Amino acid sequence: MTRRWTARELLDLVLDEGSFESWDQPVDTSGHTAEYRAVLAAAAEKAGTDESVLTGRGRVRGRPVVVVVNEFRFLGGSIGRAAAQRITAAVRRATAERLPVLATTASGGTRMQEGTPAFLRMVEISRAVMDHRDAGLPYLVYLRHPTTGGVYASWGSLAHLTVAEPGALIGFLGPRVVEALTGKALPDGVQSAENLAAKGVLDGVVAPENLPALVERALAVLVDPPSAPSLPRRDGEPSGTTSAWDSVLRTRRDDRVGVRDLLRYGAAGTVRMSGTDQGERDESMLVALTRLDGRPCLVVGQDRTRQSERTPMGPAALRVARRAMGLAEELRLPLVAVIDTPGAELSQDAEEGALAGEIARCMAALTRMTVPTLSVILGQGCGGGALALLPAQAVIAAEHAWLSPLPPEGASVIVHGDTAHAAQMAEAQHVRAVDLLAEGAVQRVVPEYDGDTVRDVAVAVAAECAAMLREMDAGS
Known part of the structure; x- marks a missing residue:
C-alpha cells in the first residue's frame, strides 16, 4: 500500500531540520455555529493540525522557501475561509519578501460547510499567486493524492513547475461526484497522475522521497546566481x-x-x-x-x-x-x-x-x-x-x-x-x-x-x- 504523507511529515521530509517557522495565526471559529465548531474540533483532533493548511518559511538545502501544505486528514483538505486566508497571506508575504513558494496539495476542494463564501476565496488565492508570478518569483506545486475540485482548478494549476505524487488521483471533480452528476463513470486511469503527465498536463511524477532533491535542483536554477x-x-x-x-x-x-x-x-x-x-x-x-x-x-x-x-x-x-x-x-x-x-x-x-x-x-x-x-x-x-x-x-x-x-x-x-x-x-x-x-x-x-x-x-x-x-x- 502506498504511504500517504501528512502535512507535518512532508515538512520534515522536504525542509532542513529545524528550519520551519510557522506563519499561521490561531483560527477564529467564534462566527460559526456550535455544530460546525464541533466538526472543526473533531477534525483538528484527527489531523493534529488546527486547519487544513499549514504555511510558513523554511529552508531546502540552505535555500529559503515559503511552504503551503494541505492536510487531507482535516476534513479532506477542504478549503474554508480561514484556510484560504492563510494561503493568500503566505503567498503575499512571500512576494513581499521575494521568496519562492512551494505549495503541496491534497484536497477535495472547497469546504461544503462554508459554501459559496469559501468557494469565492479561490479567486483571491489565484490573484495572489499570479501577483507572485508577475514579480518574477518561482511558484512550484506538488500535487498529492487526492487533489480535485476548486483547489486543483485554482492554485493547484498555476505553477511554473507542477509534479505529482505517484498514483495520485488528480482531477477537476472526484470520480464519485462525476458519476453521480453525469450518470457515467470516467474510464479507469483518466485522473491518475501518470496519465496526466503522459498527456502533457503535468511536468512529471515524483515520489515524496525524491521531492527534496527536485526542489533543490529547481531552486539552484531559479534562485542561485551564476x-x-x-x-x-x-x-x-x-x-x-x-x-x-x-x-x-x-x-x-x-x-x-x-x-x-x-x-x-x-x-x-x-x-x-x-x-x-x-x-x-x-x-x-x-x-x-x-x-x-x-x-x-x-x-x-x-x-x-x-x-x-x-x-x-x-x-x-x-x-x-x-x-x-x-x-x-x-x-x-x-x-x-x-x-x-x-x-x-x-x-x-x-x-x-x-x-x-x-x-x-x-x-x-x-x-x-x-x-x-x-x-x-x-x-x-x-x-x-x-x-x-x-x-x-x-x-x-x-x-x-x-x-x-x-x-x-x-x-x-x-x-x-x-x-x-x-x-x-x-x-x-x-x-x-x-x-x-x-x-x-x-x-x-x-x-x-x-x-x-x-x-x-x-x-x-x-x-x-x-x-x-x-x-x-x-x-x-
Whole structure:
C-alpha cells in the first residue's frame, strides 16, 4: 500500500531540520455555529493540525522557501475561509519578501460547510499567486493524492513547475461526484497522475522521497546566481574546408551530438519539464531548467532522436516551445533555443493543428522577449521548424550544423526536378555554419575537430553558450 504523507511529515521530509517557522495565526471559529465548531474540533483532533493548511518559511538545502501544505486528514483538505486566508497571506508575504513558494496539495476542494463564501476565496488565492508570478518569483506545486475540485482548478494549476505524487488521483471533480452528476463513470486511469503527465498536463511524477532533491535542483536554477565557468572553450576558427553536403550527412548520423548530450555533458542540476501544461505533449521538443557551465537558464531544444517519419515535430512541439519562452520571460531566466530538426510535420493533422501559425508565433515570441535569448544551431536546421527557434538576440552554431529552407533533396526537386542534385543545392544555398557566419546570420561558430566524441562537441558548445550569455549580461 502506498504511504500517504501528512502535512507535518512532508515538512520534515522536504525542509532542513529545524528550519520551519510557522506563519499561521490561531483560527477564529467564534462566527460559526456550535455544530460546525464541533466538526472543526473533531477534525483538528484527527489531523493534529488546527486547519487544513499549514504555511510558513523554511529552508531546502540552505535555500529559503515559503511552504503551503494541505492536510487531507482535516476534513479532506477542504478549503474554508480561514484556510484560504492563510494561503493568500503566505503567498503575499512571500512576494513581499521575494521568496519562492512551494505549495503541496491534497484536497477535495472547497469546504461544503462554508459554501459559496469559501468557494469565492479561490479567486483571491489565484490573484495572489499570479501577483507572485508577475514579480518574477518561482511558484512550484506538488500535487498529492487526492487533489480535485476548486483547489486543483485554482492554485493547484498555476505553477511554473507542477509534479505529482505517484498514483495520485488528480482531477477537476472526484470520480464519485462525476458519476453521480453525469450518470457515467470516467474510464479507469483518466485522473491518475501518470496519465496526466503522459498527456502533457503535468511536468512529471515524483515520489515524496525524491521531492527534496527536485526542489533543490529547481531552486539552484531559479534562485542561485551564476557560478564560475569550468568547461574549456575552443580557441581558433573553424576550418571551413568541409563541403556543405558532408556536413549535412554528418548531422544525420546516429552518433551526432544532440540536445540531450548538451545537457548530459555541459549542464548540471537539470530539471526536465514536459508538455504545454494544457494537455499536449510532443517529445520532439525538450524543455529543461538547468545550469549550462554554471549559467542558470531555460533550455528548449529540438530533440533529433525523437523525430522520425512516424513521429515528426508537429504543432504541439511548437506550443511546448512557446510555453518555455513564456516561462523564461516570467522567471527572468535566459533562454537557450537549440535547433536540430530534419523538418516539421507534413500532414493533415499538422495543417489543421496550425503548424504554420505556431512557427510564426514562436518567432514572434522570441523577437519580443526581454531576457537574454540565444539560439544554437546544433545539427540539422531544416525549414520553418528550424526558423521557429532562430530569431534570438544572438546565434551560435556548431561547425557542421546547417540551415536551409528545405532539405537539400527538396530544393533539388524544385530546381532540377529530381533529388540527384542535393549536394549541389546544399553548396549553392550556402547552408553551412561558416557561410552563415560570413552572412552575419550567426555570431560565432564552434569548431569541430576530427576525432571529436559526442562529449567533446557537447562540452565545447555548452562552454560557448555560457560565454555568450556572460557577454550578453555584460552588454546589458
